[in-house]
Amino acid sequence: MSLTHSIGKFIDIQDSNIVFNEEFFHMGTFKGKKCKYISGKLSYTPTHCEACGVENQNDTIYKNGSQTSRITLPFIGMYPAYLLLKKQRFMCKACKQTFTAQTSIVKKNCFVSQNVKTLIVIKAAEARSLTSIASDCSVSPTTVQREINQAAKLFKPHYQALPEHLSFDEFKYAKGEMAFEYINAMTGDILDILDRRNQFTIKNHFIANYSLADRKCVKTVTIDMNAGYATVIKELFPNAEIIIDRFHLVQLISRSMNKCRIQVMNQFNKSNGEDQKKYRRLKKFWKLLLKNAMRISNTEYKHYPLFGQRTEGGMIEEMLEYSPILKANYVIYQSLLKAMTNKDFKALKFHVVEPVDPLISGYMRTSLKTLKKHLPYIQNSFIYPYNNGRIEGINNKIKVLNRVAYGYRNFMNYKKRILIHFKLKPFESNSKQKQPYSKVA
The missing domain is CATH 1.20.1320 (phosphoenolpyruvate carboxylase, domain 3)
Structure with missing residues (x-):
């Protein structure tokens, strides 16, 4: 096994265009903190010009110096790690433009590796503050929030058909502010979260996102003893039975x-x-x-x-x-x-x-x-056997997320964090999933 291949496996870099020499490692400091530096070189023969698209034939594109980038890697041992990657630059004879070699370990014009971004999302699914995650990943809290925003797009509600059994509840997210959430009462999946719990907001949300035919398919809605919910449910879900949580x-x-x-x-x-x-x-x-x-x-x-x-x-x-x-x-x-x-x-x-x-x-x-x-x-x-046990448990976890973050000023950031926390939970096999409830005689 070559030295380059061994080092690549050790730091989880799978780009064969990156090579390392024997003096690839040294200790240093960055922003006053002791860290590990790993030096590598990225070079290959481009197939075409990134600027004009002309094919590389008869040395149309030639090497033109290099550029070193400091790329953030996941921690190695007790210290932050950075890859000092010497990227090959190229010149195109056709358009007289230059461009830099690209690698899959980091996006263009970015200096945080894909591995670190993945690690940020994984840690965001835990009950931890942004500052704590940023410290463990050697990035800023702003970078952590940006990656959470990006990952939350994958879990954006699609507003397809409603399940037959729903649960309604609310939770406090700021002083004097209550948010509304509704879930699938059988699976416990969060369907959506609204920043207000008043009747106007709830009505507009369901009418705008679900057709009357979808809303007629709802058979039961489980709530607490909030009288406002009962009025809204009768208007939105004509065929639904209202259940008070025991x-x-x-x-x-x-x-x-x-x-x-x-x-x-x-x-x-x-x-x-x-x-x-x-x-x-x-x-x-x-x-x-x-x-x-x-x-x-x-x-x-x-x-x-x-x-x-x-x-x-x-x-x-x-x-x-x-x-x-x-x-x-x-x-x-x-x-x-x-x-x-x-x-x-x-x-x-x-x-x-x-x-x-x-x-x-x-x-x-x-x-x-x-x-x-x-x-x-x-x-x-x-x-009916349904209750608000699932949604109350979800609310307890949501409150923990709010507490460890010392509160959220922006509701959308809070909502995205909640979605990542619950949507990235381990998948249960079909054998472990509970069977659908049936109406009790």
Whole structure:
């Protein structure tokens, strides 16, 4: 194996027109940092003139000096690496123009190798800041953003037919600014992201990019309890069923129960020894009051601070005796939670529609009114198996991208970074992909 071939394999250069001699390597500095320099020479016999296109016959094109370019390479070991490439220059007798030898490792008039550009895109798919990626690739943050912009063009939405099942949600990308996104509820693929979540923006987007026939093919749309989405969905997707995400239903009543606990807890006189003990118990074991009754143990005894040797059920019974308001709210909370867990819509509707106990707190009353308002959509959440779990997970990753970048001033740059992060994820084989959901009887 020749020296040139060995060096080319080592630094991942596959252009046979580049040759290296025995003194190809030396250490140096660039911008005050220690780095590695690799020297090479690029030369070949051109077939035609790049300026006028005349063919190279009878020495029409001859060699005319050389030009050295410093090309950025990926790190070699602990140091940045640069290729000092001595490019052959040529003169054309026909047009009297000169041109320089070209190589596949770098584009014309560019000094960042293709390998570095590929590395930038790969690292951009990770949750890292532009400055961190730029430091690892020996380029500027502006160069990193430029390569992200270029790569994002490959993932530009084509606005073809819509999937049958959609999920809607929003996320915060700047102070007071909320972006809207919609995904395929079955595969989790991001379909598009809008910089606003108002009805006007959403309507214009779907009407401009999808025909009425495409929108009629949508069967379900899963949302949170945002009333604005329900209005838009009815107008845009005539045949779609609206599904309220089950997690948001549980979250709604859990927050109401917790606010009631805090309200009761703050009524105790902490200067009184007995009241202070009740206050501390309610404050420390708040999670126990929110726990599903079907998961509470009534037989297993353990030692708990402030209680001693007790079961979970015994602790809850004792805390509920502190206030009839707390007990009434706990009973309705557990009834609603049981109905949601068992997907028993009749039981849920009964507790929502029936007259409310006068001891129920204002927080829980408001939650019951909200549930009553969304009852038709809640019923769909018990019928269909779809939820917003995928889109909520996507939002968590999006927030991480925003946090590691210390925020984005430009929404389009943020959107491109999101698309690269999710579109470059490893492809799953068909055997690992989940089968389509079917409607539950």
